[in-house]
Amino acid sequence: MNDASGSGSEGLLYLTDEQLRKGIEAMFFAYRGFTADPDKILQEMGFGRAHHRALHFIHRTPGTTVNNLLTTLGVTKQSLNRVLRTLVDEGLVESRVGNRDKRERNLRLTEKGAALESRLSEAQRRRMRAAYRAAGPEAVAGFRKVLEEMMDADMRRRFQAGKEGSP
């Protein structure tokens, strides 16, 4: 199962267990870095990573419903509700009764919520921008490609759905 250095049949020599393990570790360490900057900001505001995720996706799809957010985030409604309630209570998110379907709640960021989201996002983008710059355009394309392949199929579909019309 382990092919330390041999040239595989079709240029697949890079797929040794050791290489894969390094990839796994890289993913672990990188994700830590990825969340480090927003985490600092969140902590001083008394929020957590869960709040950040909610803010991010409400920003991304204004007017989204609770159910929608639920499946995107992959948590239970009780878990999301707790987060959402504090965000509404603190005046960061607005929850309005739906037009067509009055059972639904349409979620959007308030000005205050948008401000925090922007601050968090900017911190995270700063790091990603630096990483992208240092790695170069081709590396970025590869990065994105591998990440997409790593997603669960249904999430990949959801993710790729918002691709074409990225004006």
Added chain:
Amino acid sequence: MNDASGSGSEGLLYLTDEQLRKGIEAMFFAYRGFTADPDKILQEMGFGRAHHRALHFIHRTPGTTVNNLLTTLGVTKQSLNRVLRTLVDEGLVESRVGNRDKRERNLRLTEKGAALESRLSEAQRRRMRAAYRAAGPEAVAGFRKVLEEMMDADMRRRFQAGKEGSP
């Protein structure tokens, strides 16, 4: 701050906020996929992700000390200790008093621990292998490059340290 589609000064046109945001989301969804398979196994065994991380790094550096593991994992000793204790109690990890320094504990996997680690790792590697295969060698190189750039500097150093002699 937003350059929707313009060709930047030096081919940096890909660094729009929108592109960066997509990168952020990709990271989020991919990490979920990345942990999904081991998580399933862990749950049916009554362990959590923290146990997996400990097993992984003890496997990677047998005989490592608690302090070493502490800085690698980036958690407090109390937090790690709880995880470590259950692993020792369940007979997955052996904690032996150090030779030179008897204050230290040298950690290694038992046969049982190695078996679980291998099972978890194989599940994770299976997904990563599939992603690597689908994305191709160049994408993989870029993926690794960006991930390394995304790490905190000290973690990047630690990570890159185990690179040369990877046979």
Added chain:
DNA sequence: AATTTTATGTCAGCCTTGTTGACTTTCCAA
């Protein structure tokens, strides 16, 4: 019109995994 389903919210309670703070034991090294 009556019934069922859906979307959401909420209460209660549990688990994992992170945190701080205080304190002890061991034992190396200056």
Added chain:
DNA sequence: TTGGAAAGTCAACAAGGCTGACATAAAATT
């Protein structure tokens, strides 16, 4: 011999997952 590092332990707490049960309103179906 004494200071400090390494490790462990106890207690208390918080975030953020989870399940289960139940309430309400609105929509959809029969």
